[in-house]
Amino acid sequence: MKIAIDAMGGDFAPENIVKGVNLAKKELSDVTFQLYGDGAKIRQFLDDETAIEIIETTEVIDFHDDPVAAIKSKKDSSLVRAVTAVKKGEADAVLSAGSTGALLTAGLMLVKRIKQVSRPALMSTLPTADGRGFDMLDLGANTENTAHHLVDFAILGSYYAENVRGIEKPRVALISNGSEESKGSPTVKEAHEILSAMTEINFIGNIESRDLLSGGADVVVTDGFTGNAILKAIEGTATVLMKEIKSAIMAGSVTTKIGGALIKKPLSGLKDLMSTDGAGGAAFVGLKAPVVKAHGNSSELAIASALKQIHKMLESDVSGKLVKHFENMDK
Amino acid sequence: MKIAIDAMGGDFAPENIVKGVNLAKKELSDVTFQLYGDGAKIRQFLDDETAIEIIETTEVIDFHDDPVAAIKSKKDSSLVRAVTAVKKGEADAVLSAGSTGALLTAGLMLVKRIKQVSRPALMSTLPTADGRGFDMLDLGANTENTAHHLVDFAILGSYYAENVRGIEKPRVALISNGSEESKGSPTVKEAHEILSAMTEINFIGNIESRDLLSGGADVVVTDGFTGNAILKAIEGTATVLMKEIKSAIMAGSVTTKIGGALIKKPLSGLKDLMSTDGAGGAAFVGLKAPVVKAHGNSSELAIASALKQIHKMLESDVSGKLVKHFENMDK
Known part of the structure; x- marks a missing residue:
């Protein structure tokens, strides 16, 4: 090839x-x-x-x-x-x-x-605490999406997770402002209804963005505007927190600094978790x-x-x- | 009172x-x-x-x-x-x-x-690294918003930041998928145009969600669906990271555990930063x-x-x- x-x-x-x-x-x-x-x-x-x-x-x-x-x-x-x-x-x-x-x-x-x-989407594999990861799309190829677009994203993401990441029957979820079926914008509710009726993908319903890094789903579907905002919120929070930990340690007492030196190794493991080195690129699916x-x-x-x-x-x-x-x- | x-x-x-x-x-x-x-x-x-x-x-x-x-x-x-x-x-x-x-x-x-x-909104004061904080709205009172709604949110948030948090000429920004004026959904672009022409608020343009916790704006305006997703992405990332730090330390060597004990104090300062104890409630503005x-x-x-x-x-x-x-x- x-x-x-x-x-x-x-x-x-x-x-x-x-x-x-x-x-x-x-x-x-x-x-x-x-x-x-x-x-x-x-x-x-x-x-x-x-x-x-x-x-x-x-x-x-x-x-x-x-x-x-x-x-x-x-x-x-x-x-x-x-x-x-x-x-x-x-x-x-x-x-x-x-x-x-x-x-x-x-x-x-x-x-x-x-x-x-209907619309291609930008998709990345993001890290989870258990190392399994999840695929999120659309991350910003579009700025507005219809329910029909979201349904196509679900199919694209599911095929990718199964074929490229080797996940059997990947759990596909839809970002919403609550996990209940009744939650969401009209677009999300419509997509939820169509996805619920589909047999070819393992749709598990809505997911809230607070449950992504803990591994709530294998494929996370949302419109390009929201997906972009979620991705950058995760990045920004991780960056600020890691920086704050570092400066809290550096501003601390001698004891704290020694402590900081001693935990350098596990913290760098955490950095690996959030690093993009091993995650591949964003696929334009x-x-x-x-x-x-x-x-x-x-x-x-x-x-x-x-x-x-x-x-x-x-x-x-x-x-x-x-x-x-x-x-x-x-x- | x-x-x-x-x-x-x-x-x-x-x-x-x-x-x-x-x-x-x-x-x-x-x-x-x-x-x-x-x-x-x-x-x-x-x-x-x-x-x-x-x-x-x-x-x-x-x-x-x-x-x-x-x-x-x-x-x-x-x-x-x-x-x-x-x-x-x-x-x-x-x-x-x-x-x-x-x-x-x-x-x-x-x-x-x-x-x-046009529409009330749910607004919270969220933490920034420098302790100044920022107000974000709408956090989910609505699931869909027009440009006109977003403009009203900007006014509501600006008055709040100035009167309640004592910030002079609060910097008001609009969430988008890029900081350039040309970025965003049609709704965001329309709101951007209206806000740019307004003299009564200090509109500084678009902001990406990765720049929120580092203090890029005092008031952050977005629709209720996106705001809810950003808020929960920040919460979820902070929760998972703090948990991972803790378990990385606990799973480490004796040296690492001693290090962990020594940095307990600065880490709890960080927890305070992310805690909601001092932030007040969400105002329905x-x-x-x-x-x-x-x-x-x-x-x-x-x-x-x-x-x-x-x-x-x-x-x-x-x-x-x-x-x-x-x-x-x-x-």
Whole structure:
């Protein structure tokens, strides 16, 4: 299988991207890595060129570019060329740590959505206390969603959790302002009714956002505006708390500082839990092939784990299965 | 001034409610506390009866009752009687730790909204790392809101932060999926445009939910569905992280456990930061008089702090000022 990689996208590109490929290559022996970008710069960080194809591109889309305009004007950018490779069948999937907006736009325009999927969504695997994790979507590909969109998200997320994360009959839940069936906006109530009647997914009802990190569901469905707000609230709270713990210890007595030094190890384990290094990227689900966005500030470990995630997506053919599922719904 | 108190509402009623009154009474010498409920039970916990009025009621609304039905059928409940006292002018404000739905319904039906306010909202003061805090609304009184509702929330929140929390020209921000003006749902973009043109509030634009606890704004405005989801995501993340820290320490080596014991004090400071004891209750803003909901599991400290919050609301006449503001808008 072939994975197209935007080697120039992200805060630490091409260094972390290429080093991530070096790492992933050791584990993924059946993958050809296509690196799109400035060949000379890419080669600075590349261990060797086995299983590597370097495709020279001359432009880079950065975070300040307007996504839609950039896709049209920067045809020879590493991002557009990498996505185009999937469209042309020269690659099976694409990874970028560049502009989210540009990748979403290019994915939608070039890879295209599965015909019967109303709206693609951005989905990430987030950590839970028990290490099992949960997939949440939509994280912001859309700013408004109908009940029908939410139902499609539930199917997309369920297939992903089952095929890529290996969870049998994943528990799918809908974000609402209460766990009772009667709770929610009109849109959420309508989605709840449709999902309750579906046999192909294991819908467990509403979930409140306070029960996410404790593992209340395997797949969490919500509209893109709310999903984005929840994701960033979790990130912000974790960041502020870890910082406060650190500064409380540093501002404390000598005793406290010694205590802080002694618990450094378990606390760093906690940091791992909240870290994105092992979680892979955000998948833009509902398209005909895997399109994955890694964090802009991804470490080489994060890039390697996103590549392993894509490998699982290709190996399990989750996109192909979804195409078939939605085709059958049409009949 | 007179505060009507639902002495029977909440998980630890009437004990924590009455003990909270005992505490608040020491600081609030100009308040008469009206306790609605079972007089015999109330007197078990009451220090003395100066500045206290006990009003006997025979019914209690609990968390399982349907709010609207309960308001109508349990006319002699402590909650309905306490809210009715405000309607009749026998009390200036009301506090309950009972059913949120019942209090919102009773508040809306009996105390009534300020005529020109499109929708009342539930608002709480949440903690920030610097101790300043921020007010967020709506936390779930509504499940869907228009741009016009959001604009009213901004005015309500701004008046509250300025009058009750003493913040000069409070920075008001709108939750969105990006800080740029161009980001957001159609509703958020419309609200952004209206707020930008208003001179009476200090609107600073959009805010992402990751910047709340670090103090990005003094008043944070969003629809009730999103606000509820953000609030519970913050709560859930803080709870899971504190629990994980504790169990990481307990599962660690002897060294780690000693370290844990040594940092117990700063960590409990952090717990205070996230605790609701000092934050007061959730105010149901947009009504003609203060209606405040304390957490169901409120400690006596939390009840006392909600009473002090109501005292500030009455002292500053924030409700009266809002009535005038909205009357003037009408002209």
